[in-house]
Amino acid sequence: MFLPAHASSEPALLDAYSDAVVRAVEMVGPAVVKLEVANQGSGSGFLFASDGLLVTNSHVVHGARHASITFADGRKARGEVLGDDPDTDLAVVRVAGNRLPFAALADSSVVRVGQIAIAIGNPYGFDCTVTTGVVSALGRSLRAKSGRLMDDVLQTDAALNPGNSGGPLVTSRGEVIGVNTAMIMPAQGLSFAIASNTVRFVVSRLLRDGRIRRSYIGVAGSKAPVPRQLARHLALAVTSAVRVESVEPSTPAAAAGLRERDLIIALGDRAVTGIDDLQRLLTEELIGRATPVTVLRGSERRVFVLIPWEKLALDRD
Numbered sequence: 500m501f502l503p504a505h506a507s508s509e510p511a512l513l514d515a516y517s518d519a520v521v522r523a524v525e526m527v528g529p530a531v532v533k534l535e536v537a538n539q540g541s542g543s544g545f546l547f548a549s550d551g552l553l554v555t556n557s558h559v560v561h562g563a564r565h566a567s568i569t570f571a572d573g574r575k576a577r578g579e580v581l582g583d584d585p586d587t588d589l590a591v592v593r594v595a596g597n598r599l600p601f602a603a604l605a606d607s608s609v610v611r612v613g614q615i616a617i618a619i620g621n622p623y624g625f626d627c628t629v630t631t632g633v634v635s636a637l638g639r640s641l642r643a644k645s646g647r648l649m650d651d652v653l654q655t656d657a658a659l660n661p662g663n664s665g666g667p668l669v670t671s672r673g674e675v676i677g678v679n680t681a682m683i684m685p686a687q688g689l690s691f692a693i694a695s696n697t698v699r700f701v702v703s704r705l706l707r708d709g710r711i712r713r714s715y716i717g718v719a720g721s722k723a724p725v726p727r728q729l730a731r732h733l734a735l736a737v738t739s740a741v742r743v744e745s746v747e748p749s750t751p752a753a754a755a756g757l758r759e760r761d762l763i764i765a766l767g768d769r770a771v772t773g774i775d776d777l778q779r780l781l782t783e784e785l786i787g788r789a790t791p792v793t794v795l796r797g798s799e800r801r802v803f804v805l806i807p808w809e810k811l812a813l814d815r816d
Contacts, residue, residue: 516615519671523617524629526673529600531666533569533621534578534592536560543620543666544568544592545675546601547702551594554702555665556680557583558644560590568594571627582705585645586713588680589698590665591705602667605674607694610634610653618657618679618690620666632657632688634676640775641681641691648775651697653677656688668692704783714785714807716792717750718743718757722773725762725795733800739772740764740795755805757794764800765793781807 527545534555535541539562544555553568560566560580568578576594583590611634618630636654643649655668659682668677677692704711723742725735740762746752757763763771766780767790785807793802 519615520617520631523669523671523673524619527602527619527667527669527675528627529571530602531571531619531627533626534559534665535567536563539563541621541624541662542664543662543679545667546599547604549597549599549601551596551599553578553592553594554678554698555590555592556678557585557588557590559665560592561585566592569626582709584701584705584711586643586647586711587649587693587697587701588643589678589693589701591702602669602673602675604695604699605670605676607653607676607696610637610676612637615671616655616657617669617671618655618659618663618666619669620663620679622660622662624662630658635688639691647778649693650779651694653692653694655690655692657690659690712783712786713810714781714783715810716781716805716807717747717752719745720763720774720777723762725764729795729798735764737764737770737772741771741774741777751805751807755792755803757792757803758796762795763792764795767791
């Protein structure tokens with residue numbers, strides 16, 4: 500009796516898939532930890548350096564100075580929160596130790612839709628839980644709890660549940676391509692991870708400054724359409740802008756002369772079509788730098804020069 504070629508190869512294919520997942524879990528699993536914060540709940544994280552540095556979600560540890568850490572082998576330790584960034588939902592925690600198992604951050608720019616994705620974490624307190632799936636989409640945008648839009652988010656159908664937050668999303672080679680951050684309930688198969696390249700950048704800044712430095716101009720605004728006739732008359736490339744709803748006194752926007760009802764259409768040489776565009780442009784690089792802002796005021800296009808402040812410096816005052 501002869502079996503079809505596809506039937507005879509199925510066990511080998513299943514074994515290869517299983518072996519790949521098992522090897523990846525054996526590589527990364529020892530680096531995954533459970534974090535618990537008093538009166539706040541628990542989540543997951545993983546060591547990314549052998550000297551005790553680990554990454555997790557901001558929403559797991561935000562507002563706390565310390566967290567209780569449980570390693571994969573059951574050992575417990577006290578971790579110090581070095582910094583967190585709610586806008587990217589990432590945080591860095593340090594735990595005492597040397598030559599600890601860690602998982603390396605890969606280059607997420609080479610991730611492809613359809614490749615195996617393995618999530619490791621502690622959902623509902625069940626330690627060292629593994630789920631698998633594929634990377635189902637790239638370049639998603641996701642709203643952080645702070646209200647800011649997170650870009651370059653990976654979408655996967657690997658099942659995530661409360662408690663998976665902060666755990667690694669890894670390839671079949673055991674490379675970390677993302678930090679698990681959210682799922683959409685009650686949707687099935689829609690989970691998201693912050694891309695590892697974003698993680699690498701944010702972690703470096705949190706270790707350097709304890710925060711992510713962003714610029715601030717002092718306006719509250721909303722997305723608004725640009726009148727078609729005015730757009731044609733001024734040969735504008737944008738059809739929407741940020742309408743200034745209010746200007747905080749004694750801020751860069753106030754000093755530059757911005758007013759309520761102005762329509763912001765550009766910051767520097769970059770177009771602004773909505774509040775998310777404006778937030779993306781208010782980066783560390785603009786702090787203290789004279790920056791032109793182009794607005795529509797009535798039927799006129801006007802350019803003002805403002806000098807953005809550091810946002811968190813204002814928040815601490």
